[in-house]
Amino acid sequence: MNIACIAGLICMMSFSTQAQKFGYVNSTLILSELPAIKSADSELEAYQKQLISKGETMVTSFEQKYRTLSEQAQAGTLSTVQMQAKEQELAAEQQAIQAYEVEMQTKILQKRETLYQPILDNVNKELIAMGDEGGYTMIFDSSTGAILHAAEANDLTSALKSRLGI
DSSP states (O other), X not given: OOHHHHHHHHHHHHHHHSXXXXXXXXXXXXXXXXXXXXXXXXXXXXXXXXXXXXXHHHHHHHHHHHHHXXXXXXXXXXXXXXXHHHHHHHHHHHHHHHHHHHHHHHHHHHHHHHHHHHHHXXXXXXXXXXXXXXTOSEXXXXXXXXXXXXXGGGOOHHHHHHHHTO
């Protein structure tokens, strides 16, 4: 007998002995309508534009230096040593741009976390309170299928572990 069947039997036994109350919410809809999320989105977008602007300035500078080097190379006004030095400068600048792109992604993720986490924590706190006050056994998220709230009395993990000898 496989584990899924055993878990199913245990769940069926549990359901038959207690009245169950389930609910669901659409977290995507809720979050899209929260004024705090809209405000966080605006703040994040402004921050992102600021970072992108700095990156664009770096790229524009690099492109101008590259054009100048190409013109000088075609005109033959640079010695081999000078040409190598300029190419190394451009390579270093290109690496700096690539490093900035990675840094920018990290900063945006960190900013998103900073802005959204308190909002998500508040939503979760209210959902748990609503579940406890309403006597819900479980509350599901209809947009993802995840369990958002589960009454601890219905957690069969310990019982199954005991039956399996672990």
